[in-house]
Amino acid sequence: MPRRKVSVIGAGNVGATTAQRIAEAGLADVVLVDIIEGLPQGKGLDLAEAAPVVGHDARIVGSNGYEETANSDIVVVTSGLARQPGMSRDDLLAKNAGIVRSVVRDAARRSPDAVLIVVTNPLDAMCHVAKDASGFPRERVIGMAGILDSARFRTFIAWELGVSVEDTHAFVLGGHGDTMVPLPRYSTVAGIPITELLPTERIEALVQRTRDGGAEIVALLKSGSAYYAPAAAVAEMVDAILHDRGRVLPCAAYLQGEYGVDGLFVGVPCVLGEGGLQRVLEIRLSGEEAVAFRKSADAVRELVDKLQAMPVV
Ligand code: APR
Numbered sequence: 001m002p003r004r005k006v007s008v009i010g011a012g013n014v015g016a017t018t019a020q021r022i023a024e025a026g027l028a029d030v031v032l033v034d035i036i037e038g039l040p041q042g043k044g045l046d047l048a049e050a051a052p053v054v055g056h057d058a059r060i061v062g063s064n065g066y067e068e069t070a071n072s073d074i075v076v077v078t079s080g081l082a083r084q085p086g087m088s089r090d091d092l093l094a095k096n097a098g099i100v101r102s103v104v105r106d107a108a109r110r111s112p113d114a115v116l117i118v119v120t121n122p123l124d125a126m127c128h129v130a131k132d133a134s135g136f137p138r139e140r141v142i143g144m145a146g147i148l149d150s151a152r153f154r155t156f157i158a159w160e161l162g163v164s165v166e167d168t169h170a171f172v173l174g175g176h177g178d179t180m181v182p183l184p185r186y187s188t189v190a191g192i193p194i195t196e197l198l199p200t201e202r203i204e205a206l207v208q209r210t211r212d213g214g215a216e217i218v219a220l221l222k223s224g225s226a227y228y229a230p231a232a233a234v235a236e237m238v239d240a241i242l243h244d245r246g247r248v249l250p251c252a253a254y255l256q257g258e259y260g261v262d263g264l265f266v267g268v269p270c271v272l273g274e275g276g277l278q279r280v281l282e283i284r285l286s287g288e289e290a291v292a293f294r295k296s297a298d299a300v301r302e303l304v305d306k307l308q309a310m311p312v313v
Contacts, residue, residue: 003059004028004242007069007111009103010079011040011062013224014119017231018076020047023058027238031069032062033103034079040064072111074241076234077130079103080120082225085218092121093303094310100126101133108134115276117237118143118252119230123176124300125307127252127265138254139276145176146250146267147233148226152213153182156206161197163189172210172250173267174296180267181292182207186283237272244274248281258282259293264304266297 006022008015011034019030030047032040044062051058061068069075080096100120108114116134118141120126127143134141153170161168167190174181184203187194194203209216217226240247251270255261258280259268271279285293 005031005069005072006074006076006238006242007031007033007072007107007114008076008078009033009069009107010077010120011036011043012078012082013227014082014230014234015076015078016043016047017227018078018119018234019043019060020050021231021235022238023047023051023060024054024056025235025239026056026058027235027242028073029059030061031072032060033064033066033069033107034062035064037064066106066110069107070110072107072114074117074238075104075107075111075114076117076119076238077103077107077126078119080126085222093125093307096120096122096126097129097307097310100129104130104133108136113140115140115142115241117234119234121176122303124252124265124267125303127254128304128307131254131265138256139278141254142237142270142272142277143176143252143265143267144230144234144237145180145252146172146269147236148230149176149180149182149210149213149267150250151229151233153187153206153210156209157187157189157194157198160202160206161189161194171269173269174293175266175300176252177296177299178211179292179296179299180211181289181296182210183289185286185289240272241274241276246271246273246278248272251277253277253280255280259285259297261297264297264300266293266300 006028011032034040040062048060131141149172150170154168158165158168171183171186252265269281
């Protein structure tokens, strides 16, 4: 089997941790790219020197250019500015749009068949930028958000009930923002909906903590935002795609009529395998859930409209 290659653009917290997870899981060779001279080379070398101890043969290189990224199977985009305390994801919009546009152009040109996984925030809007800049079909532009949001919800549910996270599943739909839509009805412990296990007010508290999950970490760290859980989520997507697993994972996908939404990236259950997004699963939403989903999609639409009205930087 030919060696697989994943390029990670942005060698900051999320990018470097993603590179580590991919290499240490033996998923692929990794090319780490950053605009700061020495940073991707230094982190790449450090990760490579860990390989004999950890025990894997993935090759890891760092670069300030894109030559080494040529013919990647997957390109993960984490470059951009991270959220600071008091800063909303939307504040990052213009700055990160310029960064994502330029890195995606450079990477897509050298890897025209790659799957793009977008991580930079504001996530749903950055997915639009990546799709436009690459010209890739929707199957090959996917945003990482729902796995992270669901993982946070799963963590809080498992803690609340004192059970294993492994038996805890959760569903979060909608945009990766304050309007995300955690779905308690589809969130289960060993197949039992949490609505059968927890009182409504406790569920609501866990839902709220999930919504505020990113901000909670930003407030604690004081500089920068979450990266261990985001990197783990990206690695799960990479594994699903490279191993053609057909995993059902909540991701931001470009909807074309599903859930009554057209031409917009929103978080929905996706089937991920060879080639990227293989299918969007449509589930029936209750009246209240549908309203929340629509509100979330409207928030993404507003951001995308704002973005389109901005001068190209
Ligand atoms: N090309 C390549 N790399 C760039 C560019 C560029 N044009 N512009 C910025 N970068 C790099 C920075 O030099 C930095 O090393 O992106 C990296 C971002 O790393 P961090 O600041 O550590 O941010 P991180 O925590 O990794 O978050 C990255 O992911 O979760 C989201 O909201 C988060 O949008 C943010 C992104």
